[in-house]
Amino acid sequence: MSVELPADADAVQTPEEIEAVLGDLVIGRDDHENAPGFIIKPDTVVDALDRLREQAGFDHLSCVTAQEYADRYESIYHLTSYGDRTKEVSIIVPTDKENPVSQSANEVFRTADWHEREAYDLVGIEYDEHPDLRRILLPETWQGHPLGQSYDQDRPQVVPLREHANPLKEDQQADEDDETMFLNIGPHHPATHGVLHIETVLDGEQVVDLEPDIGYLHRCEEQVCQNSTYRYQIMPYPDRWDYISAGLLNEWAYARTAEQLADIEVPEYAQVIRTMGAELCRMAAHFLALGTFALDIYGDFTALFMYSIRDREKVQNILEELTGQRLMFNYFRLGGVVWDLPEPREEFFEMTRDFLDELPTALEEYHDMMTSNEILQMRTVDTGVLPADVAKSYGATGPVARASGIDYDVRRDDPYGYYENLDWDVITEDGCDNFSRLLVRMREVEESAKIVEQCIDLLEDWPEDERNIQSNVPRTIKPDDDAEIYKAVEGAKGELGIYMRADGTEKPARFKIRSPCFSNLQTLPEMSNGEYVPDAIASLGSLDIVLGEVDR
Amino acid sequence: MAGLLQGEAMLPEQIAGLLGLSGTVGAAVGAFIGAFIVGNVMLAQTGVAGPWAKRKITAGFTDRIAVNRIGPFGLFIIVADAIRLLSKELIVPEGADRPSYDLAPLILPASAMLGFAVIPMGNLGPFNIQLADPEAGLALVFAFASIASVSLVMGGYASNNKYSLMGGLRAVAQNIAYEIPLIVTAMSVVVFAGSLQMGEIVAAQTGTLVSVAGVSIPSWFAFVNPFAFVLFLVANMAEIGRNPFDIPEAPTEIVAGYQTEYSSVYFVLFYLGEFLHVFLGGAIMATIFLGGPAGPVLPGFVWFIIKIWAFFLFTQWCRSALPRVRIDQLIEIGWKGMLVLSFANLVLTAIIVGVIA
Numbered sequence: 001m002s003v004e005l006p007a008d009a010d011a012v013q014t015p016e017e018i019e020a021v022l023g024d025l026v027i028g029r030d031d032h033e034n035a036p037g038f039i040i041k042p043d044t045v046v047d048a049l050d051r052l053r054e055q056a057g058f059d060h061l062s063c064v065t066a067q068e069y070a071d072r073y074e075s076i077y078h079l080t081s082y083g084d085r086t087k088e089v090s091i092i093v094p095t096d097k098e099n100p101v102s103q104s105a106n107e108v109f110r111t112a113d114w115h116e117r118e119a120y121d122l123v124g125i126e127y128d129e130h131p132d133l134r135r136i137l138l139p140e141t142w143q144g145h146p147l148g149q150s151y152d153q154d155r156p157q158v159v160p161l162r163e164h165a166n167p168l169k170e171d172q173q174a175d176e177d178d179e180t181m182f183l184n185i186g187p188h189h190p191a192t193h194g195v196l197h198i199e200t201v202l203d204g205e206q207v208v209d210l211e212p213d214i215g216y217l218h219r220c221e222e223q224v225c226q227n228s229t230y231r232y233q234i235m236p237y238p239d240r241w242d243y244i245s246a247g248l249l250n251e252w253a254y255a256r257t258a259e260q261l262a263d264i265e266v267p268e269y270a271q272v273i274r275t276m277g278a279e280l281c282r283m284a285a286h287f288l289a290l291g292t293f294a295l296d297i298y299g300d301f302t303a304l305f306m307y308s309i310r311d312r313e314k315v316q317n318i319l320e321e322l323t324g325q326r327l328m329f330n331y332f333r334l335g336g337v338v339w340d341l342p343e344p345r346e347e348f349f350e351m352t353r354d355f356l357d358e359l360p361t362a363l364e365e366y367h368d369m370m371t372s373n374e375i376l377q378m379r380t381v382d383t384g385v386l387p388a389d390v391a392k393s394y395g396a397t398g399p400v401a402r403a404s405g406i407d408y409d410v411r412r413d414d415p416y417g418y419y420e421n422l423d424w425d426v427i428t429e430d431g432c433d434n435f436s437r438l439l440v441r442m443r444e445v446e447e448s449a450k451i452v453e454q455c456i457d458l459l460e461d462w463p464e465d466e467r468n469i470q471s472n473v474p475r476t477i478k479p480d481d482d483a484e485i486y487k488a489v490e491g492a493k494g495e496l497g498i499y500m501r502a503d504g505t506e507k508p509a510r511f512k513i514r515s516p517c518f519s520n521l522q523t524l525p526e527m528s529n530g531e532y533v534p535d536a537i538a539s540l541g542s543l544d545i546v547l548g549e550v551d552r
Numbered sequence: 553m554a555g556l557l558q559g560e561a562m563l564p565e566q567i568a569g570l571l572g573l574s575g576t577v578g579a580a581v582g583a584f585i586g587a588f589i590v591g592n593v594m595l596a597q598t599g600v601a602g603p604w605a606k607r608k609i610t611a612g613f614t615d616r617i618a619v620n621r622i623g624p625f626g627l628f629i630i631v632a633d634a635i636r637l638l639s640k641e642l643i644v645p646e647g648a649d650r651p652s653y654d655l656a657p658l659i660l661p662a663s664a665m666l667g668f669a670v671i672p673m674g675n676l677g678p679f680n681i682q683l684a685d686p687e688a689g690l691a692l693v694f695a696f697a698s699i700a701s702v703s704l705v706m707g708g709y710a711s712n713n714k715y716s717l718m719g720g721l722r723a724v725a726q727n728i729a730y731e732i733p734l735i736v737t738a739m740s741v742v743v744f745a746g747s748l749q750m751g752e753i754v755a756a757q758t759g760t761l762v763s764v765a766g767v768s769i770p771s772w773f774a775f776v777n778p779f780a781f782v783l784f785l786v787a788n789m790a791e792i793g794r795n796p797f798d799i800p801e802a803p804t805e806i807v808a809g810y811q812t813e814y815s816s817v818y819f820v821l822f823y824l825g826e827f828l829h830v831f832l833g834g835a836i837m838a839t840i841f842l843g844g845p846a847g848p849v850l851p852g853f854v855w856f857i858i859k860i861w862a863f864f865l866f867t868q869w870c871r872s873a874l875p876r877v878r879i880d881q882l883i884e885i886g887w888k889g890m891l892v893l894s895f896a897n898l899v900l901t902a903i904i905v906g907v908i909a
Contacts, residue, residue: 302872537804
């Protein structure tokens with residue numbers, strides 16, 4: 001072996017060094033647009049990922065993509081590092097068509113649990129040594145794997161309610177001397193913010209075991225995108241993933257990935273508009289997170305909920321001026337944005353400035369009523385604790401990770417848009433608890449306001465003849481056959497990544513969404529076990545999940 | 553005639569006198585009519601409070617407008633809501649424990665209504681609005697008020713729903729933790745007044761505590777012993793299960809607690825019962841700490857109503873502004889904090905009263 005390995009794991013950077021770490025496990029290379037890709041055998045997954053984590057500093061399993069080719073199945077582990085987001089590697093695990101069994105990565109990264117269940121559910125790869133390989137998004141009685149090639153798309157499948165597992169059935173046959181009680185929280189429950197079902201085992205008021213059951217809002221978003229063209233048809237769908245005003249952030253995830261895949265430049269002016277719009281979306285999303293968290297703690301539609309809705313409403317109005325829509329913006333285009341700022345521009349700037357001027361007062365009010373409230377502190381400090389190493393193992397990102405002291409933000413660590421040129425900070429808190437997650441979101445609103453303000457200043461002074469909102473993009477985009485890419489942006493809830501594989505046509509052959517909520521929700525049992533029911537509810541609220549994004 | 557309408561006589565006697573009845577028949581008829589009047593006044597207040605005032609107050613706290621479409625200030629929403637709620641389907645869950653499932657929503661409002669029997673509500677014109685003034689009045693009103701938890705447990709258990717069961721259990725734990733500090737704090741007032749009789753307690757608060765620049769502050773027990781007042785206020789909030797102590801209901805945690813499975817008329821009865829208990833809590837506060845019906849210019853009864861509505865407003869303020877405490881924290885506050893403080897208050901009061909008297 002000719003490559004000298006650096007002593008420090010974080011210093012492993014080049015593909016050659018990574019290959020040296022993997023050593024004889026590598027059986028081939030298949031580089032992606034964003035990262036080197038190494039092919040390994042299906043029974044060496046744990047070994048390979050463990051080596052990469054321990055010796056090369058790849059401590060973040062961002063996503064697991066599964067797909068079926070004509071001759072094989074493939075699982076791709078997209079690895080990166082919390083310390084250095086630009087350091088990426090894809091581990092490709094092909095399995096044969098007849099017997100698609102691959103080793104589970106669950107032992108190295110806990111986040112693989114759900115990701116592999118999804119791969120099994122939708123594509124049909126089986127994971128050996130997986131602790132609980134069940135369907136995750138589709139009903140348990142579903143026939144076939146919808147994203148597999150042999151799946152009959154035209155055969156309707158009706159799954160009546162009686163075919164669903166009845167969690168109460170077993171419970172009622174529990175032992176006489178069993179001290180615990182089984183409780184279904186959801187799918188219809190005031191605190192689930194959507195249709196989420198949490199199977200809970202209680203000992204009195206304390207949570208012994210808790211398991212989120214998702215999939216109630218699965219809308220085949222990945223398949224919808226696979227059936228749509230890159231140029232125009234995919235862009236409206238991201239708005240529907242995290243539909244809590246985070247639309248532009250989601251659109252950016254697709255725009256960034258597709259632009260890099262198809263080599264499209266974005267004019268600087270459009271980047272500034274995108275940055276401003278995205279941060280407005282982040283503020284709106286955080287306001288709602290704040291309000292619903294208050295709802296979970298206060299237990300009623302209280303003043304705080306209304307105040308946060310009021311402030312979100314102001315952001316919505318600005319976004320409506322900008323995009324013409326209040327929720328499903330559809331504002332980004334590949335190569336830029338759909339139109340320029342609304343005329344007269346002065347009015348738009350004034351409207352946005354007014355909002356930014358009022359914001360400190362509003363935030364002061366939140367701090368007075370929430371963070372400095374002793375009862376709230378009593379309820380949230382040291383509850384729902386998520387230590388940093390657990391958070392990393394589960395692939396937690398966004399405010400959830402940053403509240404556990406993980407200094408990780410895709411906007412800064414893998415820069416895109418105009419963020420590099422602006423002055424703002426990544427917020428972290430060390431509390432690891434519900435209170436820290438609340439604080440992080442509130443402080444992030446301030447940072448977003450800083451970014452929006454700088455963007456406004458830039459846009460105001462932008463020379464009129466250089467306002468180029470879109471670059472020249474061909475009407476039909478056909479990326480090279482077999483080009484693969486995985487790219488992420490910082491969504492409102494965390495790292496929102498997209499994997500795309502091109503097959504030479506104008507539609508992606510595989511479109512995979514890495515939802516931050518999906519990974520973050522997996523940490524709920526870690527936070528809640530052993531705590532009281534109200535704390536479990538508070539932890540769920542502090543994760544700020546949107547089921548539309550969890551289930552896709 | 554004039555003799556019959558003297559302040560000393562209770563409302564039933566006055567009514568019997570007006571009707572020219574006497575003896576057992578007079579007492580029975582008078583008591584029935586008197587109770588009918590007092591009961592309906594209280595029910596009418598909850599009717600205003602539930603569908604209308606609560607919405608308006610909460611809207612005021614949250615910068616909204618709330619009901620304003622039907623009638624002046626949206627007042628006719630009361631009628632609309634009454635029809636809506638009563639015409640809904642009554643859903644009884646499978647496996648509900650029938651007699652107790654049906655009885656629970658009746659017991660809650662009934663227990664609160666009984667409590668009003670001994671509350672002195674002051675004069676309205678020639679009438680003295682008080683049904684009875686037994687010697688153990690204060691003990692009686694607490695006894696009536698605590699029947700409420702029986703109803704919550706019955707409803708929670710009989711619903712055959714785990715959330716309801718948890719709500720019922722929480723209600724018991726909460727009531728036990730708070731009833732003792734509540735009553736012990738009330739005892740300190742009894743030590744001052746030297747009587748359990750509600751009329752005597754009100755009478756003991758008629759003096760002047762201090763006069764500042766011509767304005768005399770009455771010797772209401774809230775001014776005499778503000779510490780006891782605050783203790784009682786907190787314990788009372790927990791007793792009637794309002795925020796931040798609305799733990800037996802705790803929407804977002806256990807859906808709606810004991811009333812999860814109740815709909816239509818049964819739900820209305822629970823809802824009514826809760827409001828009646830809030831008003832009863834306010835009535836007890838007013839009687840033993842705020843001088844009962846005492847107040848300048850306006851008739852005593854009006855002052856009394858103002859005082860209990862002030863308490864209602866306070867509960868709504870807390871609802872809009874305070875987070876809910878957790879059940880274990882509540883129990884801890886009750887047993888480790890409130891209980892100790894209330895006994896300290898009682899002992900201190902006893903010593904002070906003993907030294908002065």
